[in-house]
Amino acid sequence: MLMEKVVESDEEFRQRVEAEPLPKNLGALLDDAISQYGSSPAWVFVEQDRPPLSWQDLGDLVARSANSFAAMGVKKGSHVGVMLPNIPESLAAWLAIARLGARMIPINPGYTPDELKYWLTDGDAEFLLIESSKIETLYAVEKDAPLLKRDRVSVWGEALSDFQHWNGQLAEAPANFRAPDDVELDDIVNIQYTSGSTGWPKGCLLSHRYWILCGKVVSEAWPGLKRIQCDLPFYYMGPLWRFTMAAFSGAALCVPPAYSLSRFRERIRDYAYDMAWMTNPVAMLEPDPIEQEHQLKLIATFGMGPALQSSIAKRYKVPVRDAFGMTEIGFAIGCRLNDDRSVGIGTCGKVLPFREAKIADPEGNELPDGEIGELCIAGPGMLQGYYKKPEATKAAFHGEWFRTGDLARRDSEGFFYIVGRIKDMIRRSAENISVTEVESALATIPEVEDIAVHGVKDEKRGEEVKACLILRSGLTTNDLPPEKVLEHARNHLARFKVPRYIQYYSKFPRTGSNKIAKKRLQDGEGEFITGTYDSATGAWFEVEAR
Incomplete structure (x- = not known):
């Protein structure tokens, strides 16, 4: 399909997006979405026999969750671990913690006792919401998590005598909530741990502004989307920025119980996604006629090589757009939906609103276009440091510039190209x-x-x-x-x-x-x-x- 030419220049786009007012916090973003899109679907259950949740339904669940946390003693500044599967209660828990001004520590339900111990102790977790089937993992480490008492643990799923029961708490809690404390844009809402491919992970201190800017920028760069694929676990950052993107545009998150490579294309067809996020393994699937049975308006990629990107653009006959982001910085660089100049040339795009980017030498000095160096990013709402790790925080920056660890170059038109990780x-x-x-x-x-x-x-x-x-x-x-x-x-x-x-x-x-x-x-x-x-x-x- 032919793409329209870019009408709004890069600079005009940037100025417009940065000039528009932002919600005060994540709770205000949710309130705005409920006001505008109340009866529209916010959560579509993929391969589950359940009706969608509307924005109003989600708002009610968040209010009950906030009241339930408050009854447990959660308040502004509290650290709350959340260890749940891909269910609405997981998203609602995050938004409830945000309404209270507390901090969520997302935890993978598949973690071993050693891993759970690290997340609870390094993150100083004072409260925990956990799936009942994972309680044996908690039993194995609770003596090593002194801040976490049993009366501050609630289980979702089966009721257990030693702990509070989240299902019951939600059923009894009122569906309206007023925050007892003011919550500001730059208040911390997540201690979001990096993936930890080398060494133990570090907890990124991320604010309400961080998530709101992610959603604002992506919804503007990729506008008009209404059914967004959301198959990553909610302990990862991907579903959270997809939520803020959806809140700005009134879209629905299409959420399966878990990711499936074998069912990826069937889900696109059966649930009428209009946005899908494709990785190399998906692009490397054998071509199939099912790839023409879709309603996609956008395929998003993340660091995909030009040959694979061109292949899926040809096979699906839909715009393919790459982007660059990290847990520490959110979205920094991307290819806009109405600009087809980037397909198949290996670029991750141009600098997005609220971010600056430069290619730097090892001392942080900017290099000219065409030269390869470290990609460095600056701008409001990035991480406010690694929790309890000042030395790691210091090493991650050249002044205001975050050091991504990626080697890149920029061309004369302002397109950036990732060459590889410095350590890779x-x-x-x-x-x-x-x-x-x-x-x-x-x-x-x-x-x-x-x-x-x-x-x-x-x-x-x-x-x-x-x-x-x-x-x-x-x-x-x-x-x-x-x-x-x-x-x-x-x-x-x-x-x-x-x-x-x-x-x-x-x-x-x-x-x-x-x-x-x-x-x-x-x-x-x-x-x-x-x-x-x-x-x-x-x-x-x-x-x-x-």
Whole structure:
């Protein structure tokens, strides 16, 4: 389909969005949405036999949740852990905590006792809302969480004698709520932990302004959307900014019980999504006629290579737009919906309203267009530091500029291009090799379902390139032997970027946000099905090369 030309210039867009008033806090944003869209759906249950929740329904649930938390003793500044599955009560708990001026600590329900102990103690959790089926995990660590007493724990699901019962509390609580304290835009509402791909995660102090700016900017850059895919867990930041985006535009979040790669395209069709967020594994699915059975207006991507991005744009015949953001900074760079110049060229877009961006050298000095350096971001509403980690906070900034850890460049038109993570660059002899570039090239191999690339220490060259592959279901290494991988690599990459080592896996280690945990993979985690193939010798080793 042909896109309209950009009518509003980048500068006009920025000035308009930044000039418009913001809600006072997340509670005010919800109130505005209820006032404008009260009977419209706010939450659509995907693959669940339940009617949608309207904005008014959601508002009532939030009010009952806020009253229930207040009855437990939650007040402004309290730290509240929330460990729930993808249910409306999870979103409502966050918004209720926001109305009270408290701070939510989102916790993955799948965590082990050691992980839960870290979240509760590092985050100084004073209250906890937990799914009843996970209570054994709490029993294993409660003696190590001195701030958390049993009368400050409520369980959702089955009633348990030792704790308060959230279902019962909600049923008895009134559906109207008035906050006892003023809550301001820059008050902290989340201690949002990073995924922790290296070392223990750090808790980002995020304010009401952070989330409101995310929703405001994305709803303006990608306007007119009404049914938004929302299949990530609510302990991750993705569903939370999708909510604020939906609140600004009166859209509905389409929420399944869990993410499913095999059902991804069926859900798009069956639930009439008009926005879907696609990752590399989705783009790498075999083409299917079902890809024409949709009502999509936008496919959003995040760091997808140009070949895959062009592929899904052609297959779905719908605008594909990339963006760049992080837990620490929210959305900083993106491609606007009505600007089709960015498709398939590898850019994550231009600087969005409320943010500034520069490419910097290691000392923080700005580099000219075309040069590669660290992407640094500044602007209002970013993280206010890492909780209880002043040294980490200091190291993350050059003055007001947050250091993303990503290598990037900017062209003369203002488009930014992510080259790779600083720590993910492979130094082979005198050449720097972008892990992202190698992964993007190999991701276009039809037999490959997922891929991870990392460096392997080498006495002669410093590092060599290793490709870790997961093949599509039902395929074996006979269907994609190393020689075929290397042939593809040589056709798409400079010779020095072609992997020396290849290893096949059935499963990669993942972070809490389902990203591949590269450091853990490099340290030997993951389920491999072969040894390592060395293309320099043509031999297989029984162990992985690191």
